[in-house]
Amino acid sequence: MSKMVQIENLYAQIGEKKILKGLNLELEEGKVHVIMGPNGAGKSTLSKAIVGHYDVEITEGTIRYKGEDITNEEPETRALKGVFLSFQNPVEIPGVSNAYFLRTAVNAKRKFEGKEELNAAEFLRKARELANELGMKTELLNRSLNEGFSGGEKKRNETLQMLLLEPDFIILDEIDSGLDIDALKAVSEGINKLNDGKRTFLIITHYSRILDYVKPDYVHVLKDGQIVKTAGAELVEKLEAEGYAALGES
Amino acid sequence: MEERTLKEILQNHAPKLPLPTKKSEPYRYFDIEKLLGRQCKWTKAQKTAPKQGKSLEITDGVLTRIPQNVEVTFSEERELFSEHFDPLYFVSHALSQEVITLEFKTDTVLNIEHKFEEKGALRAYRLVFKVAPNVSVKIIERFVECGSQESVVLQGFDLFVGRDARVEIIKEQTLGNDAYVPIHSNFIKVEKQASVKLFTFDFGDGSGLELVDAHIGEEAQVVAKHLLFAKSSAKRGTVSRLIHDAKGARSEQVAKNILQDGARGIFDALIEITHNGAGAKAHQNSSAVLLNDGAYMASKPQLVINIDDVEASHGSTIGELDEDQLFYLRSRGIVYEEAKKMLILAFANEIIDDVSDKAVVEAIHLAFERAYYGEGQLECIATCHNCEDMVLGER
Ligand SMILES: Nc1ncnc2c1ncn2[C@@H]1O[C@H](COP(=O)(O)OP(=O)(O)O)[C@@H](O)[C@H]1O
Ligand SMILES: [Mg+2]
Numbered sequence: 001m002s003k004m005v006q007i008e009n010l011y012a013q014i015g016e017k018k019i020l021k022g023l024n025l026e027l028e029e030g031k032v033h034v035i036m037g038p039n040g041a042g043k044s045t046l047s048k049a050i051v052g053h054y055d056v057e058i059t060e061g062t063i064r065y066k067g068e069d070i071t072n073e074e075p076e077t078r079a080l081k082g083v084f085l086s087f088q089n090p091v092e093i094p095g096v097s098n099a100y101f102l103r104t105a106v107n108a109k110r111k112f113e114g115k116e117e118l119n120a121a122e123f124l125r126k127a128r129e130l131a132n133e134l135g136m137k138t139e140l141l142n143r144s145l146n147e148g149f150s151g152g153e154k155k156r157n158e159t160l161q162m163l164l165l166e167p168d169f170i171i172l173d174e175i176d177s178g179l180d181i182d183a184l185k186a187v188s189e190g191i192n193k194l195n196d197g198k199r200t201f202l203i204i205t206h207y208s209r210i211l212d213y214v215k216p217d218y219v220h221v222l223k224d225g226q227i228v229k230t231a232g233a234e235l236v237e238k239l240e241a242e243g244y245a246a247l248g249e250s
Numbered sequence: 251m252e253e254r255t256l257k258e259i260l261q262n263h264a265p266k267l268p269l270p271t272k273k274s275e276p277y278r279y280f281d282i283e284k285l286l287g288r289q290c291k292w293t294k295a296q297k298t299a300p301k302q303g304k305s306l307e308i309t310d311g312v313l314t315r316i317p318q319n320v321e322v323t324f325s326e327e328r329e330l331f332s333e334h335f336d337p338l339y340f341v342s343h344a345l346s347q348e349v350i351t352l353e354f355k356t357d358t359v360l361n362i363e364h365k366f367e368e369k370g371a372l373r374a375y376r377l378v379f380k381v382a383p384n385v386s387v388k389i390i391e392r393f394v395e396c397g398s399q400e401s402v403v404l405q406g407f408d409l410f411v412g413r414d415a416r417v418e419i420i421k422e423q424t425l426g427n428d429a430y431v432p433i434h435s436n437f438i439k440v441e442k443q444a445s446v447k448l449f450t451f452d453f454g455d456g457s458g459l460e461l462v463d464a465h466i467g468e469e470a471q472v473v474a475k476h477l478l479f480a481k482s483s484a485k486r487g488t489v490s491r492l493i494h495d496a497k498g499a500r501s502e503q504v505a506k507n508i509l510q511d512g513a514r515g516i517f518d519a520l521i522e523i524t525h526n527g528a529g530a531k532a533h534q535n536s537s538a539v540l541l542n543d544g545a546y547m548a549s550k551p552q553l554v555i556n557i558d559d560v561e562a563s564h565g566s567t568i569g570e571l572d573e574d575q576l577f578y579l580r581s582r583g584i585v586y587e588e589a590k591k592m593l594i595l596a597f598a599n600e601i602i603d604d605v606s607d608k609a610v611v612e613a614i615h616l617a618f619e620r621a622y623y624g625e626g627q628l629e630c631i632a633t634c635h636n637c638e639d640m641v642l643g644e645r
Contacts, residue, residue, distance in 0.1 A: 051581050054573060079583035087581075091574045095596025104592070105582035112583065144596075161582060 003067075004029045004169055004200035005050075010061035012042075012049045019045045021225035022061070027169075030197040032214060034236070035204045037222035038244050043204045044088055046222065047173045051085045052078055065169060080112040084167035086158040088174045093145040098157070101145045102127055106164050130163045131156075133193075135186045152183040159190040166194065171202045176210035188213030208236050221247060256402055257286035259372055264344035270337045276489045279516045279548040280459050285431055290372040290402055294347070305361035306352075310368050310398075311375035311405075313350055319358055324348040328378070329408065331437045335491055336461045339435040342404035345374035349408075352379050357386045364391065364405070366398030366430050373430075374404040383412035383441070390610060393423040393432065401430035406437075406461075411470075413441045420449045420605055422614060424621050425456025427482060438464035438472065442496075445471040449605060451614050453621035455482035459516070461489045468496035476505040477601040479594075479621055480513035487516025487548070494527035501531070506601050507538035508594055509545035517547075522554045523562070530557075534564040539571060539597055541590075591622060 005027040012020040019042040027033050037043055049056045050063055052075040063071045070078055093101070107117040118126070128138050136156040146154055155175055162170055172191070176184055191214050195201065203210060211233075219235040220227045221244065229235070229247055239247075254262075260269055269286065270277045295311045303315030306322075316322055328349045334340065343349075352360070366373065381387050411417050423432065440446050444467065450460050466472050472492055480486040492501045507515040517536045538547035551564040571593050579589035598618065605611050 053581075054577060074586070075577060075580040076583050076585045076589075079581055085581060087578070091572075091578045093575045093578065093593070093596060095599050096579075096592055101579070101582075101584075101592070104584055104588070105579075108583040108585070108588075165582070 002029045003027065004065070006064040008062050010049065010063065011059045012045060012056050013059060014045060014055050014057070019225055020049065023226050025220065025227050027200050027202060029200055031217040032195065032201040032203065034211065034216040034219045035202060035222050036206060036208065036219065036239060039206065041222045042225045043222050044173055047085050047171045047204060050171060051075055051083060080109055082168035084162055084165060084169065085171045086162060086173060086175050090146050090154045090158055092147045094147045096145045098143055098145045099124065099127065099141040102161065102164060105161065109165055127160070127164065130160055134159055134190055135182060136160060151178040152180060155179055155187055156183060159187045163190055163194065168198070169200045170194065171204070173204045176205055176207060184209060185213060208240060211236055223247070253289060253291050255286065256288050256290050256372060259290060259292045260341055264341050267340050267344055268337050269341070274337065276336050276461055279514065279518060280485050285402065288400070288402060289370065291370055292372045295375070305363050307363045307365065308375070309365040310371070311373040317360065320360055321353045323351045325351060328376070331408070331463065334437055334463050336435045336463065338404055338433050339406065339437065339461070342374045342406060342435055343376055345404065346376045349376045349378050352377065354379065354381045354385050354387045359388045360390070362389060362391045364393045365396055366394070366401060366403060367396045368398055368401060370400040372402050376405070377407040379407055379409045381411045381415045381417055384414045385412070386416045388418045388607070389420070391419065391421045395426060395429050398430040399428040403430050403432040404435070405432060406435040408437045409439070409446070411438070411440045411444045411446055413444055415444045417445070418447045418606065420610055422451040422617055423453070423458070424617050425454040425458060427455040429454070429456035431456065432458040433461070434459070435461045436463070438462065440464070440466050440470040440472060442468045443470055447473045449601070450476045450488065451617065452477070452486055453479045453617055455484050457485045459487065459489060464490070464492045466492060466494050466496070466499040466501060469498040471500040474503045475601045475604060476517065477598055478505070478515050479508040479598070479618065480515055481510040482513060483511070484513045485516065486513070488519060489516065490519045492521045494523040494530040494532065496526055498529040499527060503534045504601065505536040506598060507536065507547055508541065508598065509538060509547060510541040512544040515547045518550045520552045520554060523557060523560050525556045527557055528559045530560040530562065532560065532562040536566045538568045539594065540568065541571070
């Protein structure tokens with residue numbers, strides 16, 4: 001089985017606060033990996049480190065993607081190569097139209113891949129179709145990016161970006177938090193649509209609600225800045241029943 | 251023809267008029283003494299018979315094209331506003347033998363193209379816009395540099411707006427690195443229940459100043475919106491005074507400033523409500539984005555209120571681009587420079603999108619892009635006849 005992502009001995013901090021402490025993690029091509037862990041364990045920090053967020057300073061260790069060291073790569077380069085993070089709290093950008101933003105992003109990627117860029121009409125057709133599938137009001141395409149969007153609308157918009165960009169490695173940070181059941185189903189369907197046995201998913205959750213709809217292959221537990229356990233899907237139930245404390249030193 | 255410093259020329263030809271110094275209020279953030287020390291040629295403008303055109307065209311201060319839809323007259327007589335705050339307002343009047351007067355008696359849309367072709371010259375000319383009561387007028391002024399490096403332009407309009415008339419003036423000026431330096435000195439008088447909307451779009455590397463002295467009549471309104479994108483070592487911006495001297499006058503002034511490299515933005519703007527200004531509404535706001543450490547914004551919105559019964563506010567913010575927003579765009583594969591531009595445009599769009607004419611909006615976006623990518627002046631120096639095709643709103 002070939003590896004999509006290999007994270008080795010990763011130490012990362014935000015400001016003076018040391019958060020990841022020698023984290024090791026391997027993600028397989030075509031598999032759905034889940035990371036669970038208590039609040040404040042460093043899950044979002046890990047996802048930010050992978051996409052090159054400026055908050056996170058990596059002091060030691062490497063992140064490999066498709067065999068290539070991307071630890072110090074620019075964020076846009078990682079994105080163009082197929083790394084995607086659905087943010088826990090997507091930022092609002094007043095004055096930038098959502099449709100314009102989406103098209104710019106899609107065409108940047110197409111250009112990078114040597115494909116022809118989509119014109120406005122082609123793009124809109126595609127975006128509307130996908131938005132409909134997600135149960136997202138197409139009116140949101142004409143609004144400013146995320147501005148005044150509800151929590152559910154923001155998550156749907158993140159999912160729309162994922163569907164449009166068709167990334168190879170998809171990190172979903174708490175995509176299920178704050179979603180009603182319809183939104184959760186719609187977002188899950190979006191994920192399953194892209195789950196074609198080639199892409200790799202890293203689903204970060206601490207409610208595990210989404211796992212009723214998306215079947216994980218592996219479950220990892222992140223605690224105190226390290227992966228402390230890796231198992232199959234059955235671990236989810238065990239964690240739900242017994243909590244993280246039950247893991248002990250296992 | 252004489253070649254001397256600008257100061258000597260002005261002293262010679264307008265001997266009775268005071269010149270600004272670095273201590274003059276309107277020029278306190280602008281390097282006026284350096285400009286006055288500049289060597290210039292001064293020749294009397296040679297009048298030629300203007301041709302017909304789609305837009306009104308003024309080349310080096312001389313009327314060269316007239317469209318059919320306006321009435322143009324020339325006169326040595328003029329109605330000066332004797333209390334204008336800008337000394338160069340009087341100087342520009344004194345140096346221009348004639349004023350070009352446009353009378354608007356019916357609803358009109360007019361493009362004015364100001365072209366500057368002569369190098370190292372002083373150009374002084376004045377326009378008068380007279381808008382009849384009840385009439386609606388839109389004037390789109392574009393300033394085009396065609397090889398006029400090192401020149402100085404003293405120019406501006408006196409705008410008289412009749413009762414219940416509506417006027418929208420949109421000015422766009424992109425200045426290259428060694429462009430002419432414009433001092434636009436304007437006077438606006440708005441009669442009862444009339445309204446004026448003034449937009450200024452100042453882009454590029456060059457220095458210049460827009461000075462506006464406006465008097466707002468009873469129940470009348472002035473809206474002034476200024477978008478500045480200055481680069482290199484430009485000192486550029488707006489100095490204004492909006493006076494409410496009658497009941498129920500309203501004013502709204504918004505400045506958005508984007509400053510790159512070592513540019514200095516100027517927004518030195520006073521709104522004054524006299525004891526006659528009961529029921530005034532006055533709102534003023536300036537915001538600036540500094541793209542570099544060396545960039546600087548001189549932002550001085552001021553309200554002077556001499557009466558109780560008014561609604562007024564003012565504010566000023568200066569900051570950088572939002573890092574989270576930048577990162578979000580980059581994380582979707584949009585490269586840093588492009589992401590930065592998207593955010594700058596988002597900031598600027600609030601003013602650009604307020605222009606009523608979609609074709610003009612498009613043209614301003616283009617001008618902004620050219621200024622952003624540093625191609626602002628090339629087109630014209632290379633092929634000046636192209637200018638004609640680039641009239642705002644027709645591109
Ligand atoms: N910007 C920040 N500045 C300081 N501390 C932070 C910042 N972001 C996160 N932290 C801290 O880092 C730790 C890990 O946070 P995070 O990665 O968000 O955890 P999780 O996503 O697992 O809940 C927490 O203790 C949190 O308070
Ligand atoms: Mg988190």
